[in-house]
Amino acid sequence: MLTVTDIDCFYGDVQVLRQFSLSAASGEILCLLGRNGAGKTTALKAIMGLVPPRSGSVVVDDVDLTKLPAHAAPKYGLGxxxxxxxxxxxxxxxxxIEIGxxxxxxxxxxxxxxxxxxxxxRERLSQVSGKLSGGEQQMLAMARALCTEPNVLLMDEPTEGLQPSMIAKIREVVVALKQTGVAVVLVEQRVDAVLPVADHVAFIENGMNRETVPVQQLRDDPSLLHRYVGI
Amino acid sequence: MDGSICMDFGPYLLLASLEGAVQAAVLALTAVGLSLVFGVMRVVNVAHGEFFMLGAVLAWWISNMLTGSPLFGFLAALIFAPLIVAGLAAVADRLILKRLSYDPEATIVATIGLLYIIQQGALTLFGPDARPVAAPFDFRVSFPWFGYSGYKIFVILACVLVLLGVWALLTRTRIGLIMRATQFDRETAQAFGIPVARVYTGVFAFGAMLAAVAAVLIVPTQQAYYLMGLDPLLLSFIVVIIGGLGSLKGTVLAAAVIGLSDGIITIFFDPTLAKILSTILVAMILVFRPTGLFGTATR
Known part of the structure; x- marks a missing residue:
């Protein structure tokens, strides 16, 4: 289980995350939505320790990772x-794959x-990864992360620039992960690509988590999407 | 040219090529250290030549301490001088570069400072005199036209062997994979459990060690003194600019070109002409292909 509590993150003097919190239980898919520049990517980097929070805490399965170096994150179950x-x-x-x-x-x-x-x-093992197609590259990025056997998987716009068949494949893998008890935090621009699989949706605005709602609530009342994402 | 008095062109070219090959081999080894440090850490190590100098001076000091066979002293120097230099480089990394967060501009200034510290330290501890280091063995390889130092041929072979070792380390081992991953994308490397700070310390020490190995190998044909780091530094920069900063393949290729041409032009014409030509080559590379022949951009 992932619990992020009141983290503040800065790029130099610019504050990007403000008292940002979220949680994702085992086997839950949490989708983090927000406009461009809202702080979605920074939120994931902060959880990974790549942008260390100045305050607040990041806890995975009862282990506080906040003060640990970024390279420790995979050992505590973060992918x-x-x-x-x-x-x-x-x-x-x-x-x-070996790195993973x-x-x-x-x-x-x-x-x-x-x-x-x-x-x-498997057919491309000896191929240089930069020469793969976009879809294959995304599969490799997921495969590399899954090789760490994560308990919590953070995915930042995995469907970006992909064709529908590839998006379906990624969705299929995410659902399979959920069934094995992995908590998935999914940052996406394409709401239609993630709502079918998400359990909860968190809305981030100006570096703050404004609201976290069950996905059913969004289906019943799409006005939240309009308010926070502009669609 | 009268063959009975002077050598014919062919043998003369062979002699020049052998001299160039010695220079190229030592230069390749030195420059690979510089290139590796830049490639993985994005640090332009201006103190790299001083690690070379320190290797040579320590080789004199160690071999002088051990009486008896020059071979014994040389082997001790070949083992301990690079290790001491690597240790010092690791300390410098932790005390200076890490504290600057490996900022590319700040580390240039810092390594200039490090250059002076090492240089003046060597002057203070070992004095200003040039010190000879005995070659571990003395035999000549006889060609039909001339005899050539067996030790210099050993230097070429030893450098090639070490370079092959570096290549195998980088491409065939987990340590090499970690170094290459860090080189390509340090942030993602961290996200996959790679302790980038430790990798940097290791790479900085390893780069310095390669310069020291090159120095220990070549110092019996030269003399060790505290100002000898400047030439290897300048030539290494020329080589890595031509080959492409961070590209080992490019570095070795460029070292071969620069070393061989320098050796040949120096013998047939004039050392100054060799330097002019390599400078023109660097200028052309900078204008037409700033990333060097094999250089790539990294994150």
């Missing part, structure tokens, strides 16, 4: 699919299980 994939583009597919496995000391069983989820990657 990350960054915005824009951020693959090690000059490394091969196999090497990218090394993060938490996983081995061949994890590798095989992850590659079974994304069979196309």
């Amino acid at each position: 990350y699919v960054p915005q824009g994939r951020r693959l090690f583009s000059e490394l091969t597919v196999a090497e990218n 496995l090394m993060a938490t000391g996983q081995g061949k069983p994890t590798r095989d299980r992850v590659l079974d989820l994304f069979p196309v990657l």
